[in-house]
Every structure is written in C-alpha cells, then in structure tokens.
Amino acid sequence: MRKSNIAILLAASITVGMLAGCAGHAPESGSGSGSSGGETIKIAVAAPMTGDNSEYGIGFYNAALLKAEEWNQKGGVLGKQIEIVQYDDKNTSEEATTVAQKIVSEKDIVGVIGHFASGVCMTAAPIYQENKIIEISPSSSHPDYSSIGNFIFRNNTIISKEGAASIDIAINDLGKKNIGIISIMTDWGTNTSSIIKDLISKTDAKVVAHEEVMEGSDDYTPAITKLNEAGADVVICCGMYNLVAPVAKQYKQINPDIKIVGFSNSYSQQLIELGGDAVNGVCFPVIFFSESDNEDVKAYVKSFTEKYGNAPSALTSQAYDSVGILLTAIEEAGTTDSEAVREKIAAMDYKGVTGDTKFDEKGDVDKSFIKVTIKDGKFVKLD
Amino acid sequence: MLIQQVFNGLALGMGYALIAVGYSLVFGILRLVNFSHGAIYAFGAEMAMLTISLKFGVLPGILAAMILTGVLGIVIDKVALEPLRKKKSPQIASLITTIGISNIITNLLIVFIGSEKRNFQPIFSQTTVTIGNISISMTQIMMCIVSLLLMSVLMIIVFKTKIGLAMRACEQNPKAANMMGINVNFVISFTFFLAGISATIAGALVSGYYQIVYPNMGFMAGLKAFAAAVLGGIGSLPGALLGGLIVGVSESMAATFLGSTYRDSLAFIILIMVLIIRPHGLFGRKGITKV
Numbered sequence: 296m297r298k299s300n301i302a303i304l305l306a307a308s309i310t311v312g313m314l315a316g317c318a319g320h321a322p323e324s325g326s327g328s329g330s331s332g333g334e335t336i337k338i339a340v341a342a343p344m345t346g347d348n349s350e351y352g353i354g355f356y357n358a359a360l361l362k363a364e365e366w367n368q369k370g371g372v373l374g375k376q377i378e379i380v381q382y383d384d385k386n387t388s389e390e391a392t393t394v395a396q397k398i399v400s401e402k403d404i405v406g407v408i409g410h411f412a413s414g415v416c417m418t419a420a421p422i423y424q425e426n427k428i429i430e431i432s433p434s435s436s437h438p439d440y441s442s443i444g445n446f447i448f449r450n451n452t453i454i455s456k457e458g459a460a461s462i463d464i465a466i467n468d469l470g471k472k473n474i475g476i477i478s479i480m481t482d483w484g485t486n487t488s489s490i491i492k493d494l495i496s497k498t499d500a501k502v503v504a505h506e507e508v509m510e511g512s513d514d515y516t517p518a519i520t521k522l523n524e525a526g527a528d529v530v531i532c533c534g535m536y537n538l539v540a541p542v543a544k545q546y547k548q549i550n551p552d553i554k555i556v557g558f559s560n561s562y563s564q565q566l567i568e569l570g571g572d573a574v575n576g577v578c579f580p581v582i583f584f585s586e587s588d589n590e591d592v593k594a595y596v597k598s599f600t601e602k603y604g605n606a607p608s609a610l611t612s613q614a615y616d617s618v619g620i621l622l623t624a625i626e627e628a629g630t631t632d633s634e635a636v637r638e639k640i641a642a643m644d645y646k647g648v649t650g651d652t653k654f655d656e657k658g659d660v661d662k663s664f665i666k667v668t669i670k671d672g673k674f675v676k677l678d
Numbered sequence: 679m680l681i682q683q684v685f686n687g688l689a690l691g692m693g694y695a696l697i698a699v700g701y702s703l704v705f706g707i708l709r710l711v712n713f714s715h716g717a718i719y720a721f722g723a724e725m726a727m728l729t730i731s732l733k734f735g736v737l738p739g740i741l742a743a744m745i746l747t748g749v750l751g752i753v754i755d756k757v758a759l760e761p762l763r764k765k766k767s768p769q770i771a772s773l774i775t776t777i778g779i780s781n782i783i784t785n786l787l788i789v790f791i792g793s794e795k796r797n798f799q800p801i802f803s804q805t806t807v808t809i810g811n812i813s814i815s816m817t818q819i820m821m822c823i824v825s826l827l828l829m830s831v832l833m834i835i836v837f838k839t840k841i842g843l844a845m846r847a848c849e850q851n852p853k854a855a856n857m858m859g860i861n862v863n864f865v866i867s868f869t870f871f872l873a874g875i876s877a878t879i880a881g882a883l884v885s886g887y888y889q890i891v892y893p894n895m896g897f898m899a900g901l902k903a904f905a906a907a908v909l910g911g912i913g914s915l916p917g918a919l920l921g922g923l924i925v926g927v928s929e930s931m932a933a934t935f936l937g938s939t940y941r942d943s944l945a946f947i948i949l950i951m952v953l954i955i956r957p958h959g960l961f962g963r964k965g966i967t968k969v
Contacts, residue, residue, distance in 0.1 A: 346794075347794060349794060506938070507939070509938055509941075509942070512898075513890050513895070514686075514690060514888065516686040517686060520683055520934070521679070524679045541888060541889070545888070569796070569890070570797075
C-alpha cells in the first residue's frame with residue numbers, strides 16, 4: 296500500500312497545485328485574496344477536490360463560490376467581501392485531520408462547509424468543535440455526526456430518513472418484495488446497510504441477501520452472483536455513484552430485469568457518464584431536484600448552469616444552502632464571533648433551494664424527498 | 679452458483695494471466711521484476727480508451743494503443759534501465775527504478791487525463807449465454823479465447839522464431855549471446871515491447887469487461903499478477919497462465935464463501951503456501967536466483 300499512498304500523495308500535490316492555480320483566477324476572490332488582515336470574511340470549503348469523489352468536492356466549491364458571489368454583489372456581509380477558501384481532504388480521514396488543523400490555526404476562518412463522507416466528517420468534527428469553529432456538512436448522513444458537538448451542523452437528512460425513502464421506492468413504487476443489499480465497507484456503508492435492514496424488517500418485504508464489497512474494487516460479480524442466486528428482484532446500493540454504476544452494469548449482464556435503488560449521493564452526472572445505458576431505471580430519493588418547478592430553484596439552476604455548464608446536483612445545492620445559512624447567521628448576529636453565529640444558526644428557519652431548513656437541538660434537519668429515476672440517460676421525476 | 683463463480687474467476691484470472699506474462703517475459707531475460715508493469719497495463723488501458731474514442735473502430739484503436747504502449751516499454755528500457763545495465767549497477771537499483779517509473783507513469787496519466795474513473799465502451803457484444811442456471815457473458819468467453827490465443831502467439835514467438843531463440847539465448851547467458859552476434863540490447867527492448875503489447879491487450883479486455891478505466895487500476899492488478907507470475911514460476915509462460923487462473927478463481931471463491939474482505943488476501947495466502955512447498959513456483963526451474 297505504501298506505493299499507492301506515495302502515488303496518491305504525489306498526484307494530489309500536483310493536482311492541488313493546479314487547482315490552487317485555478318482558484319486564484321476565480322472572480323470572487325476580488326479584493327481580499329492573500330490578505331489576512333480581516334478585510335474579507337473567509338469561509339472554508341473542505342472536501343475531496345482530487346480523486347474519485349472530486350466531483351462532489353468541486354461541486355461544493357462551485358456552489359459556495361456562486362453563493363458568495365451573489366452576496367458580494369449585494370455588498371457582502373457586515374460590509375466585507377466574502378472569500379471562499381478551498382481545502383482538499385481527498386476524502387480520507389488522515390488528510391481531513393490535517394486540513395481541519397490547518398483551518399483551525401488560520402484564525403480568520405469563520406466557518407467550514409464540508410467535509411464530504413460521513414466518516415471523514417466525523418474525524419474532523421471534534422477538532423472544529425474543540426476550537427469552536429462552525430462546521431456545516433452538506434452531505435454527512437451518519438446518525439452520530441451531529442451529536443459530536445453544538446458547533447456541528449448538517450444540511451442533509453440523517454440516513455434513517457433517507458433509507459426509509461429508498462425502501463419506499465423499492466417496495467411501493469417498484470412493487471418488489473425480495474430486497475438484496477450491496478454495501479461498501481466504510482463506516483457509512485456498514486451503518487446504512489444495518490439501518491436499512493432494520494427498517495425493512497418492519498415491512499412485509501424481506502432482505503434475501505446482503506453483500507459487503509470493498510469500495511473502489513471493480514469486480515462486483517461474486518457479490519452480484521450471490522444476490523442473484525438468492526432471488527433478489529430489487530437491489531439497494533449503499534454506496535456512491537462509483538458503486539451504483541458498475542453494479543448496474545455487471546448486474547444487468549446476468550439479470551437485465553433487476554431494479555436498482557440508490558441514495559441521494561448517487562445523484563450525479565458522473566453516474567450517467569460512468570453507467571451509460573445500464574443505469575437507466577436506477578431510482579433514488581433526493582432533497583433537491585434540478586428539474587423542479589419552484590421559481591427559486593429554477594433561477595438558481597439557471598445561474599449555476601450558466602456559470603459551470605452543468606446543472607447542480609443535490610449535494611452541491613445543499614452546499615449552496617449551507618453557505619447561505621452561514622452567511623445569513625453572520626448577518627443576523629452582526630459579528631463573526633462563532634458563539635453568536637452558532638446561536639443564530641440553531642434558531643434559524645432558512646428557506647433555500649433545498650427546501651426549509653430548521654435545525655433541531657442536535658443540528659439535524661428534516662426535509663421532504665423527491666423520487667428521481669434515470670430515463671434515456673436523463674434524471675427525471677419518478678411517477 | 680459454484681460453477682458460475684468459477685467462470686467469473688476464470689475471466690478475472692485470464693486478465694491476471696495476461697499481465698503476469700509481462701512480468702515473466704522481462705524476468706526471464708533480465709532477472710528483473712519490472713514493477714512498472716502494473717502502470718504500463720493502466721497506460722495501455724487508458725490509451726485504448728483514447729484511441730477507441732477517436733472513432734477509427736475498436737480494433738484499429740486497440741492496435742494503435744498496443745503500439746503506443748509497446749513503444750513506452752522500449753522507452754522505459756532505453757531511458758532508465760539500459761544506462762543502469764551499462765554501468766553494471768546492482769539489481770536493486772534497477773528494481774527501485776521500475777518502482778519509480780511506475781509512479782511516474784501513473785502520475786502523468788493523472789495529470790493529463792485525470793484521476794477519476796471513466797467509462798470504457800464494451801468491446802464485445804453484451805449478450806449472455808445461458809446453460810442450465812449458469813449464465814456466462816459473451817465478454818467472459820471472449821476474454822478466455824483472446825487470452826489463450828495471445829498466450830499461444832507468445833509461445834510461438836519465444837520457442838519457434840529466430841528472435842525467440844535470441845531471447846532464450848540472452849536468458850541463459852547474455853555475455854555468451856553477445857559474443858555469438860546477438861544484439862542483446864535489441865532483444866531486451868523487443869521483450870519490453872512484447873510485454874507492453876500483452877499489457878495493453880490485458881488492459882483493453884479487463885476494462886471492456888468492467889467498462890471502467892482509471893490511472894490507478896494497475897496497482898492492485900499488477901501486484902496480484904506478480905503474485906500469479908511467482909505462483910506459476912516466474913519466467914515461465916504456461917506458469918503465468920496457470921498462476922493467473924489460480925489467483926482469479928481463488929479470489930472469486932474467497933469473495934463468495936468468505937466475503938469480499940478476504941478476496942485480496944487469499945491470493946497471497948495461496949502464493950505463500952505454494953512457495954513453501956515449491957520454492958520455484960509450479961512451473962519454475964531450479965537454479966534461478968530470485969531478486
């Protein structure tokens with residue numbers, strides 16, 4: 296493994312350098328890039344900017360830039376311009392710890408949007424909590440994440456709520472009773488699959504087989520063969536698009552009729568690019584859907600698409616709202632003092648593109664889900 | 679299910695076998711484990727993806743990728759390994775050089791193409807043959823056929839042609855071969871070319887099978903193929919084939935009966951057990967000093 300680590304490290308350092316170069320040209324940095332004297336209000340986006348999950352991290356960063364730009368055009372917050380600072384955690388806990396310590400040591404960062412994966416969030420969160428830095432994760436769904444401390448929030452539902460929505464799709468919308476589960480062997484994957492199993496046991500459907508696979512291995516045929524032998528007619532994939540796409544492909548080679556249900560984290564253009572025809576018919580619940588009829592959402596999707604050339608994904612939009620929540624709280628508090636801002640966030644009822652956000656005492660949110668499927672290579676609402 | 683899993687494993691193993699052949703070819707001549715071979719395999723797959731996307735057709739695309747990757751093999755030898763041989767550096771220097779090259783290739787791929795996984799279009803038709811309750815995909819069958827074909831072509835080259843004779847001569851004694859008028863450096867470069875070609879075919883087949891390609895794909899595959907080469911007896915082509923199949927099938931079995939956690943370790947457990955009983959591998963000859 297040492298070899299691969301070195302490879303990843305080298306690669307990452309090269310790529311980070313390149314990305315940092317790009318970030319320097321971003322229009323929003325405007326007045327305050329490089330100055331630490333406090334003329335700008337700095338918000339960190341900590342997420343994977345390189346590697347397999349970079350799509351999500353770059354999405355977070357783009358969304359944050361867009362939101363900051365909107366505020367800056369109105370004069371910024373507290374009379375200062377907003378600056379988004381990018382940190383690459385490569386979606387690993389080791390990197391996230393380093394990143395968190397770096398953020399903490401830079402005294403002028405008022406809040407962190409990130410990290411991406413639940414396990415990574417949970418290694419970084421204690422560092423933020425200890426140093427009273429507000430962290431809003433747009434994506435973490437592990438139940439234990441938000442209870443790490445009162446400075447730790449998330450603009451995503453906890454997995455049991457999302458899991459219930461996924462099961463609802465499998466049982467009621469697709470009308471299947473024999474459920475197979477394939478999950479990645481990470482903290483999130485293992486936890487999600489056990490929650491799903493628990494929820495299914497309360498319905499009249501049953502889990503016929505559960506297979507755990509290593510994240511990032513390309514060959515899922517042994518697991519798929521076992522699920523197929525067990526007679527699964529729908530498979531719930533506890534993983535991201537990089538699991539859903541190959542599973543869909545490899546499963547449809549041996550059973551073209553299989554139905555596949557995922558989670559909101561597979562809502563990404565990469566899913567269609569990687570999966571091709573095989574991901575047609577894959578369903579999942581999302582909090583945000585870019586084809587929605589809501590006027591605010593339409594305007595946001597339009598400006599995002601104009602700027603970046605593609606429609607925003609759900610998690611990207613959750614990052615967009617997370618920045619909005621943080622900025623609104625700073626404005627309401629009239630200061631960047633994290634205690635005061637934290638109290639404002641906790642009491643806030645924020646209306647954004649991902650629905651109404653109101654945090655409970657743990658820092659969790661409750662949102663309604665939209666069911667989405669893929670038809671002819673496009674995301675559409677599930678009827 | 680057992681038979682089904684055996685077929686899954688065979689297809690997987692054929693991929694390993696094709697990569698293992700590259701290790702064996704180079705080791706046979708230079709007594710050097712070429713650790714950059716995994717990266718060459720990933721390079722071949724990436725090149726195949728690029729050349730196929732140029733719309734000249736699948737076969738010309740793969741052929742172009744094969745030549746590109748073969749040339750990469752020659753360049754590696756000429757730039758990094760031949761100077762070391764000329765200076766009579768210790769073997770360990772060449773070994774560490776190949777590890778370095780492996781990182782350089784992978785990183786260059788990441789810089790120029792990107793680190794994310796990309797779609798690789800299927801090479802063969804996506805039909806499935808069903809016998810009883812076993813379903814075998816066309817891709818799996820074609821993988822086996824192409825691998826066996828390539829293996830026989832390589833055997834013919836090594837054992838029936840003049841260049842093959844030269845290769846075997848260099849293997850036995852490079853100095854003596856040189857005195858008999860064989861251009862040893864040319865033979866070595868040719869071997870690297872062959873290794874590059876077989877790696878590209880492996881890369882295109884495996885990527886076509888999983889329909890996924892990414893720069894780091896060579897690391898684990900390369901390591902397992904190396905295990906397969908040692909298992910079969912490094913330096914031996916039939917050994918590489920058998921070793922690859924054993925590693926592939928055992929991996930598939932481990933994933934089925936022990937769970938996916940064990941799949942990566944079982945190949946190496948088998949390797950260690952075989953080496954304890956037969957230190958030179960299944961087909962290996964005695965008297966080979968290993969690195």
